[in-house]
Amino acid sequence: MSDDIREAPVPILKSPWATPERLRLQQEAREFAANVVTPLANKLDKKKGEFPRSFLDQMGKQGYFGILVDKKYGGMGLGAFEYCMISEELARGWMSAASIIARAQGGGVVGDEKRREELLRKSAAGQWIGSTALSEPGTGSDLASVSTRATRDGDEWVLNGQKRWTGFAKGSDYIRILARTRDPKKGERRAAGMANFVIEKKRGSFPEGITGTLIDKIGYHGFTTWQLTLDNVRIPATHKVEDEGGTAAFKSVQAMLNRARVHTAARAVGLARAAVEDTTVYIQKREQFGEPLANFQALRFMLAEMAARVEQARSFYHHVAHLIDSGEPAEKESAMIKLLATEMAVEVTGQALQMHGGNGYTTEYSIERYWRDARLTTIFEGTSQIQQRIISDRLLPRGGRV
Known part of the structure; x- marks a missing residue:
């Protein structure tokens, strides 16, 4: 296997959003992704395997199914920012792991007060997915x-x-x-x-x-x-x-989709970051014409632009997640970051595959997984074209005149 990945700096270390608690959560998620998620992805993805229940139980013990659930029900009691930050780390290992946690977070809670409390606790523990x-x-x-x-x-x-x-x-x-x-x-x-x-x-x-x-x-x-x-x-x-x-149900779905779009942006950043990190290692090891690929300026400049675009998208999704946590609807902004981050991920993973040459088009390297999964991010939670429509409708209300 090729996945000898160099540990990257903590991405929000110098961010104005950073706090000691967020850095601790991020580091825990990074270690979990490296030690548990990535090995599982390398094993199961090639054969289209499903998560074993033991893995979901591990995720439950980490608290990742209850990031948004109130502490009184056994959750973390955190917001969209931490939810997306942890999801980026999980997606760096396997986007599907960052996706499955969205299927809890206090959802599907119905019944009387006693039953609702029971389901919230089960949701936070990963037992109500x-x-x-x-x-x-x-x-x-x-x-x-x-x-x-x-x-x-x-x-x-x-x-x-x-x-x-x-x-x-x-x-x-x-x-x-x-x-x-x-x-x-x-x-x-x-x-x-x-x-x-x-x-x-x-x-x-x-x-x-x-x-x-x-x-x-x-x-x-x-x-x-x-x-x-x-x-x-x-x-x-x-x-x-x-x-x-x-239209209460439809508005509820729309509010859910706003947060889901920022979550998708974070997953896309995780995929693109994985591509940058893998490629950074690969071009230092791979030699052509008697020297490492990392010495060729064309590839160095490609990598530099890829890394810059990942950082740009991360900063934007941090901002939008903060808006949501502040109570802002952020419909336009969530559409913007979903559009930009997912299209970025498709392009960056494609460039990374190109830099791997023929090796990138094999299942021996994880880059093909990042590339396949990134392509989906531009489709689910509303296609890129739907995001463009949402954004343009907020900028240019239909029927309006200046």
């Missing part, structure tokens, strides 16, 4: 057009429809479904009448009424992704997350 079903076969970024239906029947809701791109659906403890409870009334926004529902289930199987078709991906391994068919799936009335009516 969910799967989110938003998109559908005919509906990707246009979530206001979802057609999955939820119909009230006495003390239950009955769900029918299809969902696509449902990651970790089979291994999860619950599936969160975005569905329509009614059609919009005249004059209402298309998102009216939508709600989120929680389907509780056993790990490793689908509940009654749900069948799944596996989606074969070129990357983003560690957990499987599914297309789901819901046929009269019955859940208790208490498993509806938002109140019916209006």
Whole structure:
């Protein structure tokens, strides 16, 4: 294996956002990524393997499933900044490890007060890990057009429809479904009448009424992704997350996506950083024409620009995470950093693969994994083109004139 990676300086050491506690958390995450996550990725990714439960339990003991959960429920009680900072470190080892933690963080909590507290504690410990079903076969970024239906029947809701791109659906403890409870009334926004529902289930199987078709991906391994068919799936009335009516459910999804986009930016930075660090080592070891590749100015300048772009994206996602923690909606800013960081990661990992030459196009080096996973970051949580639309709509409201 090629992954003899030189330890890099702590990236936020000189940042105005740095605190002793953040530096400690970052160093812990870095060591965990190097000692646990990277070896697992090197073993499983090539064969499209899934996380063993023992690994998820280790992540739970680290506290990474409860970064955003209040301390009184066993979580860390921290904010988007720490969530993204830790995710960058995990993504440096394997982006999938940085992704699975998003499937807890106090999500999927329903029921009475006692049950909610129980689920929050389980979530923080990594014992209540969910799967989110938003998109559908005919509906990707246009979530206001979802057609999955939820119909009230006495003390239950009955769900029918299809969902696509449902990651970790089979291994999860619950599936969160975005569905329509009614059609919009005249004059209402298309998102009216939508709600989120929680389907509780056993790990490793689908509940009654749900069948799944596996989606074969070129990357983003560690957990499987599914297309789901819901046929009269019955859940208790208490498993509806938002109140019916209006656009509350859609706004909830939008708020979740804002934080998810900064999280994706942090994951993209982790991937790009991994590419820079691996390439730095590789070109010092690899010799051509009687000297190390690191002596060739063209490659030195490529590496310099790659490293500068990673630092730039990191600084921006730190800023946006801080805005979110300060209570700012930051919709435009989260779209901006998602756009810039993910496109940067695609380009930087591609340049790193090029600098590895033919070796980069083999599975002997981890650079091909970074490259495959980086390509996905420009697609999920809203494509780059969706981010451009969000940004331009905030800068240039439609129908407006100067």
